[in-house]
Amino acid sequence: xxxxxxxxxxxxxxxxxxxxxxxxxxxxxxxxxxxxxxxxxxxxxxxxxxxxxxxxxxxxxxxxxxxxxxxxxxxxxxxxxxxxxxxxxxxxxxxxxxxxxxxxxxxxxxxxxxxxxxxxxxxxxxxxxxxxxxxxxxxxxxxxxxxxxxxxxxxxxxxxxxxxxxxxxxxxxxxxxxxxxxxxxxxxxxxxxxxxxxxxxxxxxxxxxxxxxxxxxxxxxxxxxxxxxxxxxxxxxxxxxxxxxxxxxxxxxxxxxxxxxxxxxxxxxxxxxxxxxxxxxxxxxxxxxxxxxxxxxxxxxxxxxxxxxxxxxxxxxxxxxxxxxxxxxxxxxxxxxxxxxxxxxxxxxxxxxxxxxxxxxxxxxxxxxxxxxxxxxxxxxxxxxxxxxxxxxxxxxxxxxxxxxxxxxxxxxxxxxxxxxxxxxxxxxxxxxxxxxxxxxxxxxxxxxxx
Amino acid sequence: xxxxxxxxxxxxxxxxxxxxxxxxxxxxxxxxxxxxxxxxxxxxxxxxxxxxxxxxxxxxxxxxxxxxxxxxxxxxxxxxxxxxxxxxxxxxxxxxxxxxxxxxxxxxxxxxxxxxxxxxxxxxxxxxxxxxxxxxxxxxxxxxxxxxxxxxxxxxxxxxxxxxxxxxxxxxxxxxxxxxxxxxxxxxxxxxxxxxxxxxxxxxxxxxxxxxxxxxxxxxxxxxxxxxxxxxxxxxxxxxxxxxxxxxxxxxxxxxxxxxxxxxxxxxxxxxxxxxxxxxxxxxxxxxxxxxxxxxxxxxxxxxxxxxxxxxxxxxxxxxxxxxxxxxxxxxxxxxxxxxxxxxxxxxxxxxxxxxxxxxxxxxxxxxxxxxxxxxxxxxxxxxxxxxxxxxxxxxxxxxxxxxxxxxxxxxxxxxxxxxxxxxxxxxxxxxxxxxxxxxxxxxxxxxxxx
Numbered sequence: 001x002x003x004x005x006x007x008x009x010x011x012x013x014x015x016x017x018x019x020x021x022x023x024x025x026x027x028x029x030x031x032x033x034x035x036x037x038x039x040x041x042x043x044x045x046x047x048x049x050x051x052x053x054x055x056x057x058x059x060x061x062x063x064x065x066x067x068x069x070x071x072x073x074x075x076x077x078x079x080x081x082x083x084x085x086x087x088x089x090x091x092x093x094x095x096x097x098x099x100x101x102x103x104x105x106x107x108x109x110x111x112x113x114x115x116x117x118x119x120x121x122x123x124x125x126x127x128x129x130x131x132x133x134x135x136x137x138x139x140x141x142x143x144x145x146x147x148x149x150x151x152x153x154x155x156x157x158x159x160x161x162x163x164x165x166x167x168x169x170x171x172x173x174x175x176x177x178x179x180x181x182x183x184x185x186x187x188x189x190x191x192x193x194x195x196x197x198x199x200x201x202x203x204x205x206x207x208x209x210x211x212x213x214x215x216x217x218x219x220x221x222x223x224x225x226x227x228x229x230x231x232x233x234x235x236x237x238x239x240x241x242x243x244x245x246x247x248x249x250x251x252x253x254x255x256x257x258x259x260x261x262x263x264x265x266x267x268x269x270x271x272x273x274x275x276x277x278x279x280x281x282x283x284x285x286x287x288x289x290x291x292x293x294x295x296x297x298x299x300x301x302x303x304x305x306x307x308x309x310x311x312x313x314x315x316x317x318x319x320x321x322x323x324x325x326x327x328x329x330x331x332x333x334x335x336x337x338x339x340x341x342x343x344x345x346x347x348x349x350x351x352x353x354x355x356x357x358x359x360x361x362x363x364x365x366x367x368x369x370x371x372x373x374x375x376x377x378x379x380x381x382x383x384x385x386x387x388x389x390x391x392x393x394x395x396x397x398x399x400x401x402x403x404x405x406x407x408x409x410x411x412x413x414x415x416x417x418x419x420x421x422x423x424x425x426x427x428x429x430x431x432x433x434x435x436x437x438x439x440x441x442x443x444x445x446x447x448x449x450x451x
Numbered sequence: 452x453x454x455x456x457x458x459x460x461x462x463x464x465x466x467x468x469x470x471x472x473x474x475x476x477x478x479x480x481x482x483x484x485x486x487x488x489x490x491x492x493x494x495x496x497x498x499x500x501x502x503x504x505x506x507x508x509x510x511x512x513x514x515x516x517x518x519x520x521x522x523x524x525x526x527x528x529x530x531x532x533x534x535x536x537x538x539x540x541x542x543x544x545x546x547x548x549x550x551x552x553x554x555x556x557x558x559x560x561x562x563x564x565x566x567x568x569x570x571x572x573x574x575x576x577x578x579x580x581x582x583x584x585x586x587x588x589x590x591x592x593x594x595x596x597x598x599x600x601x602x603x604x605x606x607x608x609x610x611x612x613x614x615x616x617x618x619x620x621x622x623x624x625x626x627x628x629x630x631x632x633x634x635x636x637x638x639x640x641x642x643x644x645x646x647x648x649x650x651x652x653x654x655x656x657x658x659x660x661x662x663x664x665x666x667x668x669x670x671x672x673x674x675x676x677x678x679x680x681x682x683x684x685x686x687x688x689x690x691x692x693x694x695x696x697x698x699x700x701x702x703x704x705x706x707x708x709x710x711x712x713x714x715x716x717x718x719x720x721x722x723x724x725x726x727x728x729x730x731x732x733x734x735x736x737x738x739x740x741x742x743x744x745x746x747x748x749x750x751x752x753x754x755x756x757x758x759x760x761x762x763x764x765x766x767x768x769x770x771x772x773x774x775x776x777x778x779x780x781x782x783x784x785x786x787x788x789x790x791x792x793x794x795x796x797x798x799x800x801x802x803x804x805x806x807x808x809x810x811x812x813x814x815x816x817x818x819x820x821x822x823x824x825x826x827x828x829x830x831x832x833x834x835x836x837x838x839x840x841x842x843x844x845x846x847x848x849x850x851x852x853x854x855x856x857x858x859x860x861x862x863x864x865x866x867x868x869x870x871x872x873x874x875x876x877x878x879x880x881x882x883x884x885x886x887x888x889x890x891x892x893x894x895x896x897x898x899x900x901x902x
Binding site: 189190199207432 | 662713901
């Protein structure tokens, strides 16, 4: 039993239940508490979670175990931990990792500032890893300040998109039934082969379900089941609900889950997870501008264009005048995309201010933040070559802030006199911004794009 | 029954069996014929394929049926058709589409130059759509020149990554057993709920398989099964192997397939498919250079850098001197990434030549082709701003070739005198090229990037 990081493994302060926080996604919505949630709040069982993370990921076809495969340079398991630790009523999160990954896991907890995590050594099978996690909770290790919970959630390290909603449902159902698990409809028909590798029979799809995660159990039930469990089952079994049934005669309640609960299994699942995460952190763009709102300026036209062209994205704007007040709020809302429109001041003054606020905020610890420094070139102004040369210093800024996981690019928008041509320029600018935010690729930092 | 396009729906000329062609991927490998393939070649049954494509894609959460969702701007079903039509021993491909999608499907066949496709009207269920396809083959419609095959493959429109290898295996097994289908290990445990929505029992994972596609049948077997099939089964059934078992007492041979056979079901699967396709068409880069190989030139250093930095990519090079001879070979090998190093000639002369060859070749019909025009800026040369201004005309070229699905960008590499700094410049250039090829995003066309 090893604590994750100093002070990080004790139980969290009891607090109000957060609502509708989305797993591995940045946004918290503000829906009223559901009936089940209110119910849980009343009875408030002590809840812990166990994550077996000792798998070797043979199916992925890559040497790194899949839970440690990077997505936007951060290991997959960190997204799953993030999803669980956002749920403040989960008091302890026990992760079972192999000895060889123990140090990497400790580094990861420190680097991404995960809280309430305790580490135990994984067993050679999934069931043995879970059992190790349960033992640590049962024994309530003094150092780690773990305590025996009333309900324990079991979840996979490779299902990063778990939502508070489904966690609440399985915990509530486990309180009532002793055990509960998320299920999904089958995507393929399940068939049973005979000894010759031919079809013996196929199962009726509607009568069966795929058993997914999370699952939850009364702690005493699942701990008893593991203590009774035969060596054969510990070695070859995979299904915790089955153990509760076999050894404690508890029929688990099955709870329909969302498609997002799927398990990252193959390389294609990593691609899918990366795309989903990129999409989620691209839902809001904040524009910083050093003009007044009522002032007629090209920057405002550009803001309008962004709102029109990126109509699935929430576009907000503000200035840096009140020393960063608006911006602090935006950062708290977990916006990961910033556009700095430099109009009045010389070249990069405004962008530099924005970068200072962002680097101080730690917002880029979990996700790379895209910052685009926008500049306008008036048709009466200096030759475009001269202007571009001036703006090339963005390369140095970009190199510097890359160390803080901020991806900085420049965008020079040429402003012709003719209205239609100007609109075309602004539209091209909006498309370039959408592209840079969508791809979030560090290979393009420091570039000056022209619209 | 409607023919897909004039002359496109007749049986293909019999020819030698292609080997190891990869579904929805561009490359053909040159492995020797397997035992099964040699066997098939000897007995050479007439083979056709039926694709039910009448689904409405409710699970995707988008209004477009999933088989018509675009990947790199091309509908998913076109990738699946491409995978099947590459297999020259499949003589007819019958696609069942709903009346409302019939015209879109005809346009798609024309636009992407699909061959050997016939269209039939889809039924209201999957089984009814397949039955319609089988009827068209059985009746051997005169117009469409369809003929009753000995073996019929049934495949899904939403499984684009089917390989010739597995098609061959199921066809060979169907010849022997009457029916055969691809299977995969279960990813999740399958459970059976009781009437109260609680766990009744869980199935032993190792004793069951997920039934995937493709499947193959002796035509007489599966046609007989569909003719005997009850209305209930036509309405609520989903598994063709089950029909062969129930109505013709044929136990299908089960063939282990690769993970790539998975069915595009959810939005995340579209993301995964797009990433896989992008990865596959990024495996080769061809460099065009107007210098001799033995000549000492910065272009050759850059080529070396590309080979070092992009070590998972095949980097080839050649010149345009022999009027495009090398290049024609590269195009035939289905390379979708070109770098044109402009060294001797003025600005875009070489790039323009390359673009002319590419636009004439039709290579960009199926996939967007990335072309990067590389230019070097000597430290003794004109100011960088001036050079950039000269190169801005790339925007016009890019706009023009975008119409032909060619994504053109410029890359200006600054060449400092100091050797280490030069290496850094070249490395940055290689990273930018890797990024542009990986993302393949039309939002960045016409941009001049600087390394």
